Amino acid sequence: MNQSAETKPQNNLLSKLGPSAKKAMLSGTGLILLFVAFCFIVPGGKFFSKDNLINITQQVVTYSIIGFGLTFCLICGGTDLSAGSSLALSGIVIVSLLSWGVPLPIGIIICLIIGILMGILNGFSIEVLGVVPFIATLGTQWVFRGLANVAVDGKPLYTTSIPSQAVQDQFYMLGGGRLSFGLPYSVIIMLVYGAILFFVLAKTRVGRQIYACGSNLEAAKLSGINATRTRMFAYCVSGFSAAICGILVTSRINSAQPMAGQGSEMEAIAASVLGGVSNTGGEGSIGNTIIGALIMGVLRNGLNLSGVNSYWQNVVIGIILVAACALEAYRHKKLT
């Protein structure tokens, strides 16, 4: 028998590391290199200052929370292009609810439930109607975006429309509030939410089933896994994440914009992939997504401070995305 795969001892730590962890190490190295590079490139030490680092974390929050949901979808072999629109729609829902006088906690709960419902709608089109994920969620992207625009007639909805000043202030604290030393609450929310999802994906049955569905759907089904329910769950996580992100973004900018989060699902996909989540399924973890989100955040911020204008930033980020994937493809080819 072929002995090649058995030579490693059972207890060697490296041999226990999954492919996702190995990729995370690679992307992590890239992240550190980028970080160090920007420390030198950006003039006047502006990059490595407390204010800027906090600024980066704030940007990273959006990428990662949307990215968490997309990570679930990507690992189970799907995708969710509607996340950005869900974000906008959730923002409008929460501000509308609050302006009607609904108490803040109840408003948040309703908004999150609507996020889950958007996920169910995606899952329904994919699993029950049999539309491929790319098209199904492209459709709902337009549906959710359209609904967001219809609801407010294309105009932003300001939080000043909330009758109670106390609620206005409380709501602002969610996304805009900071701890005494300047760390935004939203970063803590992101980390806690990430930790929960990390746990769900890595250590629970449904998490393992998501990997199985993305790795080999047929095998998963033949092993008695309910693939429909599993993938439905992934889309719900994505909708839920988009709703959280919608609340945080709306809160930070004091208004619900019907065009908020446009293209953020694409940036989140890029972040996940840069972090080492496989875009064909079966591989990746929440850790990968956070690293990827940090890469995106550091890139955008560093390029900004280096005086690269936003058009060129897109060119650079696009090239880095393709180059990173090409490198991974090359590494993969060499391994096999």
Add this chain to the structure above:
Amino acid sequence: MAEELFRMEGISKSFPGVKALQNVSFSVNKGEVHGLVGENGAGKSTLMKVMSGVYRADEGKIFIENQEVKIDSVAKGHQLGVNIIFQELNLAPHLSVADNIFIGRPPKKGPIISDRQMHADAKKILDELGININTHTVVRNLSVAQQQMVEIAKAISYNSKILVLDEPTAALSEKEIAQLFEIIRNLQKKGVGMVYISHRMEELGQICERVTVLRDGQYIGTRNYKDLTMDELVNMIVGRTLEDKYPKYQRTIGDVVFKAENIRRKNIVNVDKLEVRAGEILGIAGLMGSGRSEIVRCIFGADKADSMELTMNGKPIKVRNPRPGHCPWHWLRHRRP
């Protein structure tokens, strides 16, 4: 008299336009390896899918240890101890060996998966079967034979009473087949009943007590392998007497039409010369992974050869890309997996 473990009676199954199974009966005893043979499309795989809960039969009854059961889902089949190892392996390539063995039902402590427990359990199962594979290895890094071993371990982990092996040796080398047979005999001693589907008659003789033959979805018969001659078995399978297993056709073999020389590609393909004459059928034999398809892929232009000289009707030709007319697409598609 051997103890009967599993029995199917009068199983019929139709698909739109096809009667895949008509009134088929089948049984497996404890610790028996029961061969199931028939031509392609005879209904072997359909029968096994009915047996394991992938398909539901239109008619017929299933008994396990003389109790009538309904196997209406794969999960139900697992619960009743019926497991099937499909010809096309059904593993999740990105997951570890242990994850694959316990796919869909990992050991848990409360809501948390206990990876330590899972790897320990997986190792125990592999050790019992005498399989030496690291449970942390990601499945796509295993050889085909090793993947098959993982499939068997997976099936065993369900406490299988009945195990169906659908052409398990198609991709294995002699040595690997010997190892597989050892595992099968091991399971036999534990009282597991097995159904063994194969096209290789000599293998049936090595491990099967009884053989059941299907033809065009119909039950032809069940015999003790010892009492059968090869000719009788072949007659049952094809439904007519074959005077000659390898009939001679009158053919005129002409000149060399096509010649391929010095085909080299990395260390997979290394062929000095290959010739086809007019009216000749050239067979290329070998195990999976031995480079059969790779040779043809090079000639076809689907893979880039490091060096290759092709001659068609005496004239040298060059192939850079696959192109219809040069050789048909289905050459590549119809290779057995």
